[in-house]
Amino acid sequence: MNRNQVIKIGLVFAAPLIIYFLIFFIYPIYLLFKYSFTSASGAFSFINFENMIRDPILYDSLINTLYYFIGSVAVQFSAGFIAAVILNSYTGRLKNAFRSILYIPLTISPIVIALMWLIIFNPTYGPVDYMLDMNLNWLGSMNLAMPTIILANAWEYIPFVFLIIYAGLQSVPKQYYEAASIDGMSRFQTFRYITLPSIRPIMIIAFLLNSIGILQGFTLVYVLTNGGPGFSTYILSFYIYKVAFTYFNLNYASALSLLFLVIIGIYVYAILKLSSVEKYLGIKK
Amino acid sequence: MDNGGSEGIMSEVIVENVTKKFGNFVALDNVNLTIKPKEFFVLLGPSGSGKTTLLRLIAGLEDITEGSIYIGGKKVNDVPPKDRNVAMVFQNYALYPHFNVFDNIALTLKVRGYSKDAIKSRVSEIAKILHIEDILNKKPRELSGGQQQRVALARALVREPSVFLLDEPLSNLDAKLRVEARSFLRSLQKEVGVTTVFVTHDQSEAMALATTIAVLDKGIIKQVGDPYELYTKPKDIFTAGFIGSPAMNMIPGKLVKDGSSWRFVSEDFSVQLINTEFENEYDVILGIRPEHITLVKDDGINAKINNVEPMGAVTYLDIQVGSVELTVQYTGLIKLEAGMEIKVKFVEEKMLFYDRKTEKLLNV
Numbered sequence: 001m002n003r004n005q006v007i008k009i010g011l012v013f014a015a016p017l018i019i020y021f022l023i024f025f026i027y028p029i030y031l032l033f034k035y036s037f038t039s040a041s042g043a044f045s046f047i048n049f050e051n052m053i054r055d056p057i058l059y060d061s062l063i064n065t066l067y068y069f070i071g072s073v074a075v076q077f078s079a080g081f082i083a084a085v086i087l088n089s090y091t092g093r094l095k096n097a098f099r100s101i102l103y104i105p106l107t108i109s110p111i112v113i114a115l116m117w118l119i120i121f122n123p124t125y126g127p128v129d130y131m132l133d134m135n136l137n138w139l140g141s142m143n144l145a146m147p148t149i150i151l152a153n154a155w156e157y158i159p160f161v162f163l164i165i166y167a168g169l170q171s172v173p174k175q176y177y178e179a180a181s182i183d184g185m186s187r188f189q190t191f192r193y194i195t196l197p198s199i200r201p202i203m204i205i206a207f208l209l210n211s212i213g214i215l216q217g218f219t220l221v222y223v224l225t226n227g228g229p230g231f232s233t234y235i236l237s238f239y240i241y242k243v244a245f246t247y248f249n250l251n252y253a254s255a256l257s258l259l260f261l262v263i264i265g266i267y268v269y270a271i272l273k274l275s276s277v278e279k280y281l282g283i284k285k
Numbered sequence: 286m287d288n289g290g291s292e293g294i295m296s297e298v299i300v301e302n303v304t305k306k307f308g309n310f311v312a313l314d315n316v317n318l319t320i321k322p323k324e325f326f327v328l329l330g331p332s333g334s335g336k337t338t339l340l341r342l343i344a345g346l347e348d349i350t351e352g353s354i355y356i357g358g359k360k361v362n363d364v365p366p367k368d369r370n371v372a373m374v375f376q377n378y379a380l381y382p383h384f385n386v387f388d389n390i391a392l393t394l395k396v397r398g399y400s401k402d403a404i405k406s407r408v409s410e411i412a413k414i415l416h417i418e419d420i421l422n423k424k425p426r427e428l429s430g431g432q433q434q435r436v437a438l439a440r441a442l443v444r445e446p447s448v449f450l451l452d453e454p455l456s457n458l459d460a461k462l463r464v465e466a467r468s469f470l471r472s473l474q475k476e477v478g479v480t481t482v483f484v485t486h487d488q489s490e491a492m493a494l495a496t497t498i499a500v501l502d503k504g505i506i507k508q509v510g511d512p513y514e515l516y517t518k519p520k521d522i523f524t525a526g527f528i529g530s531p532a533m534n535m536i537p538g539k540l541v542k543d544g545s546s547w548r549f550v551s552e553d554f555s556v557q558l559i560n561t562e563f564e565n566e567y568d569v570i571l572g573i574r575p576e577h578i579t580l581v582k583d584d585g586i587n588a589k590i591n592n593v594e595p596m597g598a599v600t601y602l603d604i605q606v607g608s609v610e611l612t613v614q615y616t617g618l619i620k621l622e623a624g625m626e627i628k629v630k631f632v633e634e635k636m637l638f639y640d641r642k643t644e645k646l647l648n649v
């Protein structure tokens with residue numbers, strides 16, 4: 001076979017993936033750009049981006065997204081990390097049981113989880129108010145709605161962080177711990193000098209995936225508060241949905257999506273740079 | 286190196302009736318050893334004989350199935366590794382991949398509370414000795430096998446432990462560096478005076494380094510002794526065959542009483558023994574080292590030369606005596622060729638007879 005034939009046969013085998021990729025990735029992204037730069041009359045225009053500057057709801061959504069994002073990352077990452085470390089050092093009989101329990105939320109559909117929280121925080125018959133013997137109307141309160149969403153979101157995604165970091169901890173070769181014990185390290189020193197540096201790359205990956213997952217969060221807001229009360233739980237993803245499917249302004253929604261894409265891109269790039277994770281992943285020497 | 290005030294020095298290691306099982310597999314079978322303070326003790330055995338396992342038991346990295354281990358007079362069965370104050374070079378080095386060479390060596394001092402200056406001077410001192418000053422800033426994965434091994438050695442030697450445990454620490458060095466490292470290790474050990482347990486499968490390395498050698502085979506200690514003893518009076522066939530290079534010649538035969546004296550009778554020849562006495566007639570294996578077979582003009586065993594290997598200081602001859610091939614070591618160079626007929630004689634005082642059933646040495 002000559003070179004051309006090899007390439008042709010290769011293309012035939014790769015074709016399904018290439019076609020899939022073109023239809024489901026490249027084309028939508030092309031449309032996203034196209035709509036973003038289209039005015040209501042259908043002409044090429046920057047009007048959608050100009051409108052952003054004068055959009056108070058966008059402004060609120062960005063602030064809310066920041067609040068929701070920082071709260072969620074802080075809770076989910078630290079809780080997932082701590083759970084992984086504790087379970088990794090726990091050697092009792094219930095280890096597998098605990099691990100399985102921690103996996104459960106990952107197996108439930110997000111919409112079901114959202115509905116479950118809706119029931120739990122229901123002001124009339126929800127168990128939370130009943131047990132606390134209060135009438136707080138969690139989801140209807142300007143101050144409590146967002147923390148409640150953060151809490152519900154954490155329940156869903158702590159296991160995700162846990163899973164990745166736990167796998168990382170399990171994959172640290174035993175011999176490093178043996179060398180550390182010979183070197184005279186205490187438990188804490190071993191954690192600091194062996195465990196942490198060993199799982200650093202995986203922690204960064206977990207952090208990134210967790211961040212992106214959180215930013216894409218939508219279901220909880222949609223089911224629990226529908227953005228309310230007022231605009232207090234409008235986060236960017238929810239606002240984009242509203243613009244597209246309630247106001248039917250697809251062009252503006254596309255522009256907002258593009259903004260969202262840029263924000264996520266900058267964020268991911270910054271984390272990768274700051275953590276110099278490329279070094280660990282062998283992307284760069 | 287400075288070793289003032291170190292508590293660990295002079296530690297004796299006693300291994301008492303130690304058995305180690307992995308599941309049903311017996312890796313070590315009732316091992317008894319006394320490793321005297323300051324001794325350079327070599328554990329010698331083929332791959333899979335249990336050397337690493339024994340070392341890990343002394344370090345505390347494995348639980349003892351039966352028996353006890355004492356370090357410096359203290360029973361350490363339940364003492365965790367970090368409190369045993371042993372230093373160890375792992376067979377696969379186990380360097381910390383995320384730290385550079387300097388930190389790999391320094392970490393053990395840091396966690397023991399040494400000052401920054403003390404750490405720096407000790408690390409650079411040991412780095413100089415092991416020729417790794419130039420790579421202190423590199424990560425382990427950037428190093429060759431030999432360099433990694435030297436870093437592992439440095440990490441162990443930078444401390445003042447009660448016992449050094451070295452698991453084949455020279456196996457990956459090239460020939461020249463290995464000889465250098467041997468003499469360095471030997472003199473360092475003498476100077477510091479730390480009890481050292483050195484594992485190797487290389488008998489010449491064992492002979493070169495050891496004050497005492499323990500020969501291990503399939504989890505059983507075959508013999509313990511100084512290199513001289515082990516070379517001249519190996520107590521069983523395994524040790525006899527394992528120690529010495531080229532290996533000892535082994536010739537199956539019988540010991541037969543012949544009037545008032547004894548004869549060794551093999552299929553192809555027989556040898557009159559003048560000064561050696563036995564209790565019974567035995568089926569035996571005669572062990573004779575290559576340097577204890579001499580060439581003679583007349584009155585010898587007929588042999589044919591298969592191969593001549595002149596080494597300079599000595600010449601090795603492969604000779605055929607009936608159905609057995611023997612190696613002869615001739616001191617100096619000699620003009621001989623394959624195919625020539627010669628006569629040889631065995632040095633009687635050096636002939637070792639092993640009972641074929643028990644595989645034990647019969648000479649006393």
Ligand SMILES: Nc1ncnc2c1ncn2[C@@H]1O[C@H](COP(=O)(O)OP(=O)(O)O)[C@@H](O)[C@H]1O
Nearest residue numbers: 307310312330331332333334335336337338339
């Ligand atoms: N953790 C383990 N589990 C099961 N078998 C083991 C383990 N460690 C060693 N062994 C077995 O014990 C025997 C001795 O091993 P080892 O001490 O490493 O030998 P050596 O260092 O002399 O080559 C080998 O047969 C090996 O397979």
Ligand SMILES: [Mg+2]
Nearest residue numbers: 336337338376
């Ligand atoms: Mg070994």
